[in-house]
Amino acid sequence: MRRIFPILTALLITVLCSSTAWGQSKWGHISGDFGFNGMYYIPDSIIGAKEVKEKVRANTWLNLNYTNSGFTAGLRYEFYSYPLIDFEDIGYKGQGLTHYFLDYKNDFIQVTAGTFYEQFGNGFTLRAYEDRQLGIDNSLLGARIKVTPYKGITLKGVWGIERKNFDFEYTKRHDYVRGLDAELSFSDMIGTLSEKGFVLSVGGSFVSKYEKSEKDMYITLPDNQTGILSADKIPQNIATWAARLNFGYKGFRLESEFAHKINDPNNTNSYIYKNGNSFLLTASYSMKGFGVEASFIRSDNMDFRSQRDISASTSLLSINYIPAVNRQYTYALLANYTYASQPNGQIGVQAQVNYKIPKGSKLGGKYGIDITANYARFHNVEQKLVPDAEANGLMNGTDGYTSRFFAFGNDLLYQDIGIEFSHRFNNKNWKLDLAYNFITYNLTILQGHPSPMFKGHNVMGKVTYKINTKHALKLELHHLYAKEDDGSWLYGLLEYSIAPHWFISVADQWNYGNADKIHRTHYYNIAAAFVIKTTRISLNFGKTKEGILCIGGVCRSVPASYGLGLTVTTSF
Amino acid sequence: MKKIIILAVFFLTCGSLFAQLDNGARLPSVDLKTLDGETFSTKQMTTGEHPFIVSLWATWCMPCREELDAISLVYEDWVEEFGVTLFAVSIDDSRSASKVAPFVRAKGWEYVVLQDVNSDFKRALNVVDVPFLCVFDQYGNLVWSHTSYAQGGEEEVYEVLKKLQNKDKE
């Protein structure tokens, strides 16, 4: 700490002076962002907010980028030594220079050295990414090269060691990732194709992970016999490959990707040698005022991490990404019942229709009505134990199980039926949003606590009233009706905004239907935010329920908390 | 605790100092995808004739949708008055990326919608949260940017475009 501060200060001062002096000159440009997310914690035994040792905690980071024509250099310092408790829970604790790179780019080539992010296709084989709000940073430290030898052809090669929270001892690591990706876009190459409305591209990727295997593993077999999984039976190089296709004609589009992974005994799959695979097929058709999309996804044993003994409870050292294709809601009461991809496997379908009752029609009024309907259903994959696993009474050290490709497993994981309306009244200052969802959620498998299948009906209504050009009022009311888990909930939010600077809101989430009277808690929250250009300062006070936090396609659990929070973010 | 406060104040001062600087950021060069899956380099946004708006959003982000809905009511007027183009860059990842096209076309938005599936453009622009909206002049110089959306926030964008036009006339 003592050593780092002066260095950081010096660096910042240099950067500050230089950027002021250089301004818009040929000396390049400095940009960056800064974030501070702090909280003062108050214990509350009823909601389960534990007493924490350091009551004031914060996540702080500073990002700096320097650009000069084709060159970019960047760094990020993260100070998470006393992080918010949910970050501490997942081990995202520490401080240091976590991101630093040099990058050169022109029309033909891009070369990066340092830490970088990358994604191949849908991410089945490789996705190095970050989400600072979730405490995920799977950047690779190494090098990347990207070549476009001809319009429509892109080749990428990467080599790197994956970031493991705040463990910077890269020299002691015995694991690394290397990968290749190629994409050929025929419609980019052949002008006549795109002129006729066709889109066609194919791609393929290959990613291999190396991890030294030096220790035997031991398995207790029936009759207390010891079985040895000797180090030379544990693969050191694990490869995945994937092929993808994208076809489009006018409003119609078909996308598909198939990935395969060879034997990768690891903690998540109970050290089985079965191959993994995943398959995604998406078809959509859209025209003005109407869109329909349907997806099928199957993934089986595709958890792929830099170190085989890491548990699947977080995204730590995850090399790839398996998306759950269901629609994701930000409605307050449904957030706790969000479906996320299951590391050991899932098979599911999702369909969505977007329709706009046209503007100016009798029903649609002056601004039309947006309607979205949605259906999603996910099961586990079928699993039939191989004879060895059956005989041993456990899968470890065998081929595990077999599974028919298109067979849905017996366990329903998640189902969602939803419809949503959005309408702006002829007097355009009034806007109304309505939504209904019926959610079936397997608490036993998805959250790991045995309980009956959760079935919830959620109704949401939102009215926005624009008082004048700057002042607006928003009222949201939600009701989740359920018998299982914590029972029914009511939620209300009132927000007053003065564009473009001020937001003030009060919200309450009331668990009125909890079977246990003590737990019929009001999770209230009072918040105010001030925004000026790209700087946002917000203050909030209230209670947060223990639950799941999802951003984009990734979720993680968060503990209950109660307290006063301050968030400051800025981009420059 | 003390460290946190010291560090926060320190970072904050630096941050706000930076925020005051109008140091002529340029549009970063990143490859995005169109709704049809074709490559679109951000360089193509700069035409040399008209200013343009870049808005980062996601299908799961309510304020983003509100902002783009609100702008869609006045977009035609803006195009007529300033010749401006709005590039709505979705940061939906592979989970929801395929839902962007049906969503946008059903909405009837007239924007140029692009996809940034691994948030490369978002990082290059140093965006912390969406919605994030920037106005660039016809040469690709950053004129103004803003985060969050409150009803009526589009008025400020209009003011910025107007100012930019007046400056050009001078």
Added chain:
Amino acid sequence: MKKISLIVTLAILLSAFVSCDKIEGPYITPDDSVETNVEFPDLDPSTVFRKVLIEEYTGTRCVNCPDGHRELEALHNRYSDTLVAIGIHAGTFAMPMGAFTTDFRTEEGNALYQDYAVAQIGTPAAVVNRSPYNNTFALNISSWQPAIEQEKSKACVAAVQLYIELNPVDKTITTHTKTTPLNGYEGNMQLALYLIEDGIIAPQKDGEETIDDYVHNHVLRASFNGVYGTQLTTPEEDGTYLKSYQIDYSQKSWNISNCSIVAVLMDADTREVLQVEQEKFIP
């Protein structure tokens, strides 16, 4: 520029495609321990003390190695049976050549030589208790004694009892072991059994000279259960571990009366030696 980048890309491509280990089943090897019904004498924990293992890396054509042998003998006189030595012939100077026809090298010895990076300092060298001394494992002669002192001072956490069963008809050796954790020790342990032989007469370089009737002692001959042995996984009711392993010596030229068994008990994670015990065939 374009060509170079394409070549680089192709090179990465090639290297990636060979990086794929397909493992053939069966994956699990059953622990090759044998049934045992040996009754071990009761153990008095107060009489157990921590013994130290010294693995000496040597070679018949290594001119300075006899210095190591002499140092080891001196150490033996000093520590008597609290020091157990294994002589490992490995590396370039252990390779048979010319007059030095005897090959004392073993698969196990070669693996240990690799794992403890002995080549970095060359022979003669020794590893004491497979633990680092001043952050290094392979030690020069001058560090042997201080390293032994360091190891001797550590707490005693387990006892190993041995019983050898020799079957001259089938030419098999069965070693029965009983491991008793002491002082509440709960770490994962791993036990390896080795066979060593004393008094082998074979040529050895000593400085400029070649000594034809040099006596080689405690030469590593074989292991019963692999380089690092096997983990102790299923305890008996009283918390002790009983394990027995068998080897066949029908194809070997060992003089059994000069042989002894060395049992090395290690921490399963770090492989640092916790206890070592030696048992001669002929007491």
